Amino acid sequence: MILASIDLGSNSVILLIMEYNPSTNSIIKISDFYTTPRISESLTINDGISELAIGRLENVLMEFNRIIKDSRCEQVIVSATNAFRIAKNAIKLKKFLEEKYNWKISILKGEEERGYHFWVLLYRNTKRIIPF
Numbered sequence: 001m002i003l004a005s006i007d008l009g010s011n012s013v014i015l016l017i018m019e020y021n022p023s024t025n026s027i028i029k030i031s032d033f034y035t036t037p038r039i040s041e042s043l044t045i046n047d048g049i050s051e052l053a054i055g056r057l058e059n060v061l062m063e064f065n066r067i068i069k070d071s072r073c074e075q076v077i078v079s080a081t082n083a084f085r086i087a088k089n090a091i092k093l094k095k096f097l098e099e100k101y102n103w104k105i106s107i108l109k110g111e112e113e114r115g116y117h118f119w120v121l122l123y124r125n126t127k128r129i130i131p132f
Helices: 051-070 082-088 090-101 110-126
Strands: 002-008 013-021 026-035 075-080 105-107
Touching: 013 051, 026 051, 051 090, 075 082, 075 090, 082 090, 082 105, 090 105, 105 110
Parallel strands: 002 075, 075 105
Antiparallel strands: 002 013, 013 026
16 A cells, blocks of 8 residues: 655645555565745744745645655645644634645644654664554
């Protein structure tokens, strides 16, 4: 099964394409892509993500969507972090992106984000998916 994971960070957006083998409970990285659209540029708690930053994010996601389709991914997992937690317009932007790409975007809480980092480090050392 080919999977895609997109991490919508405050400054970077990362796409990871991987193959999951359920019989061995393992993942093989196929490719990864890293960009810096800086979506939190000029963001404060009272402001939203700027139109300029949204434009940069959309350009990245259009390219990532093309890569996902070309890779024949069966599932796309998208998570967003701090910029989406604090921006006034985050929910509106989330809904727009979900409708445009037919993805479900999870806005991670701070403790969830820290937990994901732990699982990534664990995976890097074991190359196995640890059920939780």
